[in-house]
Amino acid sequence: MLPILHAIQAEFGHIPKPAITMIARALNLSRAEVHGVVTFYHDFREAPAGRHVLKLCRAEACQSMGSDHLAEHAMERLGTAWHGTTEDGKVTLEPIFCLGLCASAPSAMLDGTLVGRLTKARLDALIDQTEAA
Amino acid sequence: MTVSLKLYVPRDSGALAVGADDVVASLQAAALRRGINIDLVRNGTRGMCWLEPLVECETAEGRVAYGPVEPQHAESLLDHMLAAPGTTHPLYLGLTEEIPFFKRQTRLTFARCGIIDPLSLDDYKRLGGYDGLAKALTLTPAAIVEEVFQSGLRGRGGAGFPTGIKWRTVLQAEADRKYVVCNADEGDSGTFADRMIMEGDPFVVIEGMTISGIAVGATKGYIYIRSEYPQAIEIMRAAIEIARKTNYLGERIQGSEYSFDLDVRVGAGAYVCGEETSLLDSLEGKRGTVRAKPPLPAHKGLFGKPTVINNVISLASVPVIMAEGAAHYRDLGFGRSRGTMPIQLAGNIQHGGLFEIAFGITLGELVDAVGGGTATGRPVRAVQVGGPLGAYFPRELFDTPFDYEAFAARDGLIGHGGIVVFDESVDMMSQARFAMEFCAIESCGKCTPCRIGSTRGTEVIDRIRAGERAEQNLVLLEDLCQTLKLGSLCALGGFTPYPVLSALRHFPEDFGRDPVPVPVAAE
Numbered sequence: 001m002l003p004i005l006h007a008i009q010a011e012f013g014h015i016p017k018p019a020i021t022m023i024a025r026a027l028n029l030s031r032a033e034v035h036g037v038v039t040f041y042h043d044f045r046e047a048p049a050g051r052h053v054l055k056l057c058r059a060e061a062c063q064s065m066g067s068d069h070l071a072e073h074a075m076e077r078l079g080t081a082w083h084g085t086t087e088d089g090k091v092t093l094e095p096i097f098c099l100g101l102c103a104s105a106p107s108a109m110l111d112g113t114l115v116g117r118l119t120k121a122r123l124d125a126l127i128d129q130t131e132a133a
Numbered sequence: 134m135t136v137s138l139k140l141y142v143p144r145d146s147g148a149l150a151v152g153a154d155d156v157v158a159s160l161q162a163a164a165l166r167r168g169i170n171i172d173l174v175r176n177g178t179r180g181m182c183w184l185e186p187l188v189e190c191e192t193a194e195g196r197v198a199y200g201p202v203e204p205q206h207a208e209s210l211l212d213h214m215l216a217a218p219g220t221t222h223p224l225y226l227g228l229t230e231e232i233p234f235f236k237r238q239t240r241l242t243f244a245r246c247g248i249i250d251p252l253s254l255d256d257y258k259r260l261g262g263y264d265g266l267a268k269a270l271t272l273t274p275a276a277i278v279e280e281v282f283q284s285g286l287r288g289r290g291g292a293g294f295p296t297g298i299k300w301r302t303v304l305q306a307e308a309d310r311k312y313v314v315c316n317a318d319e320g321d322s323g324t325f326a327d328r329m330i331m332e333g334d335p336f337v338v339i340e341g342m343t344i345s346g347i348a349v350g351a352t353k354g355y356i357y358i359r360s361e362y363p364q365a366i367e368i369m370r371a372a373i374e375i376a377r378k379t380n381y382l383g384e385r386i387q388g389s390e391y392s393f394d395l396d397v398r399v400g401a402g403a404y405v406c407g408e409e410t411s412l413l414d415s416l417e418g419k420r421g422t423v424r425a426k427p428p429l430p431a432h433k434g435l436f437g438k439p440t441v442i443n444n445v446i447s448l449a450s451v452p453v454i455m456a457e458g459a460a461h462y463r464d465l466g467f468g469r470s471r472g473t474m475p476i477q478l479a480g481n482i483q484h485g486g487l488f489e490i491a492f493g494i495t496l497g498e499l500v501d502a503v504g505g506g507t508a509t510g511r512p513v514r515a516v517q518v519g520g521p522l523g524a525y526f527p528r529e530l531f532d533t534p535f536d537y538e539a540f541a542a543r544d545g546l547i548g549h550g551g552i553v554v555f556d557e558s559v560d561m562m563s564q565a566r567f568a569m570e571f572c573a574i575e576s577c578g579k580c581t582p583c584r585i586g587s588t589r590g591t592e593v594i595d596r597i598r599a600g601e602r603a604e605q606n607l608v609l610l611e612d613l614c615q616t617l618k619l620g621s622l623c624a625l626g627g628f629t630p631y632p633v634l635s636a637l638r639h640f641p642e643d644f645g646r647d648p649v650p651v652p653v654a655a656e
Contacts, residue, residue: 001418001419002398002399002400002401002415002418003398003399005401006360006399006401027418033419036420037418037419037420040403040420040421040577041400041401041402041403041421042401042402042403043360043400043401043402044401059322059323059521059571060322060323060480060517060521060553060564060567061322061323061479061480061551061553062322062480063564063567064480064481064553064554064555064556064559065480065481065508096361096402097320097322097404097521097571097574097575098320098321098322098324098361099146099150099361099362100146100147100319100324100325100327100328100361100362101146101147101150101325102322102323102324102325102477102479102480102485102551102553103147103182103183103325103477103478103479103482103485103486103487104147104150104151104182104183104185104485105479105480105481107150109361112363114146114149114150114364115150116147116150116151117150117151
């Protein structure tokens, strides 16, 4: 079921409710079972995200290089908490637990792009980029 | 005659995240302006992450390195590459393989990583690739299993279970269908060895899985890669296509009687799916809930069939064991930990990266001599070894040799080989709280102590911080940790107490208790 859900989310940006019924019918499962899978995994969204998704790593290696302060700064600038979207719908802020860039911490991912050795200035530049686009 | 240069700039995520593509673009533009030909290879990483993006240039003496390179260095880099020997450049590092961090290693599993074009099968074979499979094809399945057993290889995912015994169990299981599953759900913070090998030498993973399939009688394999690793997913998929086209996967591999094929499956952001039984449920399209053992996956694994499930590094170590023989691997190491371990130095460390060496090197050597201490220049206060479920060690335990049993004897674990360094600014009570919070976020929910206990754990720590009956709550926290440890099916609930209790034991002053007395040297 995961490949199906990934494909739907790639197309629609989230897993729309009607898709759950369709998947359930196609795989001969109950809607509850499909719903259970969708809600288990952090990647799958039940509602669309903002136009850009900024993921900041919260795991230990990034913490050791000050990621907590960067996260506070991002929340302040964007005016949203984790999992929240800015009022203009441009950016969704997500926590992520490890991008495997632990020797170039702190790290982040803006949409599909990886960023290592994140500083406050680079974070501001990333946020500026989302506001411009 | 046009001047021509052969350059290497990694396409490893670690290099891309610090601007490798921009460096490539500016090198190409600079070369075009000068009318120089560049033969540019996008290799994997050499593992010296602090030097990324690392640009290498082929010379008569060998490959020389420059790093960390930024786009504006392109012109001066080309000047230096074309200049007479003896000229200097601030980023010039000399021969790559003479850099102390690299030279000190024993690279078996990572022998080709960073050297070859990851998607060149010719490069792979030129440096010993598929020698292991060739050897395996001359042996019976039982003999292959015996060779792996004799090498002493233990599961590199963290549990350290002997790979040969796992394979033997699957070989002996009777079934119409068996599977090989590669666990590439590398979620531990501070670890990136799986990612690096998949991005830098994907064929070695395919070869290891193929040998495993032949050994146990499986014809189908899956690599379960976490969604946080888009680059690894792309490279593995491309490598599988190449292997299929060249009959290294598919029917009757290389004219033998064996068939084996494999597919990539992508995770969806659940840390617990790195636990093997949860990963199997996830592969089956279900919630990634942990299964009770027995039955072991070796008896009833994927879709109820006998399944070899191994970590990426375990499988990637098999080709060299087959090619060089079990003794070559077993002769390296320490105690019951045989062979080499790709250790990952991460976090607040000056020289972070991948360091493959025989077991037995001490934690202190790794952090101070190899890693060069913290990146911030402040003293090291604590290191967490083995991911978010690993213990925090203070400097007093830096004499611990890197070995499964030695770490266990000191209430720690080596896990998947990640070391995260923290300087003196760390607050260990916050780290303990994070361990509980992480467990609460990632718990699959099957076991009550893990599902509920983790949340209660963060609350208890918050009360301690607020000074609310601190001493009683500390006792309660210790008791809760015991419940988690004994009442959870898998390592998530079972090992979350490691970071919590080690923080409390070694850094009691951060919890408002008296500091550990400094031991007085015995006369």
